[in-house]
Amino acid sequence: MTVLTTAGAALASTLFTAPGAHAADSDITFSNVVINKGKPIVLGTGTQIEVPLTYTVKTKAKLDDWWVSVYRGTLDGSETVLASGWIQWNCRQSAAGGYTYYDCDESLQVDPDQLAGSKKLVNSDATIWKTSGTAIKIGGSYDTDLLSYTTRLKRAxxxxxxxxxxxxxxxxxxxxxxxxxxxxxxxxxxxxxxxxxxxxxxxxxxxxxxxxxxxxxxxxxxxxxxxxxxxxxxxxxxxxxxxxxxxxxxxxxxxxxxxx
Missing domain, CATH: 2.60.40.730 (SOR catalytic domain)
Known part of the structure; x- marks a missing residue:
């Protein structure tokens, strides 16, 4: 099990300093994204919850790290990301047709008063959120895909x-x-x-x-x-x-x- 949190994690430090999303690398794709088992995320006040997240990464490149983000806004550094950390419980690895597949089972750590980048939820955040997938290649280059999957956030x-x-x-x-x-x-x-x-x-x-x-x-x-x-x-x-x-x-x- 790999535990990824905002404190000292390469994942988080890259996420908040990387430039905006660019054209997807055809050698890396994210698919089968499911957040909270397909149900809306319901949040109260001041209590962190763990939201289940599953997805698949398909890659020909060798990767150092990867993650799926839930966000509002535009991926240009000003977006609001719905997590203060990630827990990667398991990524099952397989290979076929020259590609490596990672089927990942994770949790998003979501605290309404402590989102990524020291932001907090406001009532207007009770709406539909978008997703993106980011992969860090061996050597430091990265690829970010804008994904079609969305999730709804609701006030408890x-x-x-x-x-x-x-x-x-x-x-x-x-x-x-x-x-x-x-x-x-x-x-x-x-x-x-x-x-x-x-x-x-x-x-x-x-x-x-x-x-x-x-x-x-x-x-x-x-x-x-x-x-x-x-x-x-x-x-x-x-x-x-x-x-x-x-x-x-x-x-x-x-x-x-x-x-x-």
């Missing part, structure tokens, strides 16, 4: 103070379910109340494993959720927010209510 959501009460409850009586929807604010590095969003109340009957939708309501301008249902049988209540193009989904852990 959370439903706080979720509660179903009373517990226990008499059959036929009302159950009140509450909660508060919040969303990560990368500009201020905190979670803010998130209003005017549709959130679904779900129920899982005791002895079953599947939640079913009961009703959908909208949060108030202050992000508050509250609704009432009739107690029929024992089970677990939870809120589910499906998210949107810039916000990740969230489901509460569930609150069990005993109906007597």
């Amino acid at each position: 959501s959370v439903i706080a103070s979720a509660d179903a009460s009373p517990e226990p409850v008499t059959k036929g009586k009302p159950i009140t379910v509450k909660g508060t929807l919040k969303r990560a604010n990368w500009n201020t590095h905190r979670y803010d109340l998130y209003g005017a969003q549709k959130v679904t109340l779900q129920f899982k009957a005791a002895g079953t494993t599947t939640y079913t939708n009961v009703k959908t309501i909208s949060t108030t301008s202050a992000g508050a959720l509250q609704t009432t249902v009739t107690a029929v049988k024992d089970g677990t209540w939870r809120w589910y927010y499906a998210g949107n193009s810039v916000t990740g989904a969230y489901a509460t852990s569930g609150d069990y209510v005993d109906v007597r």
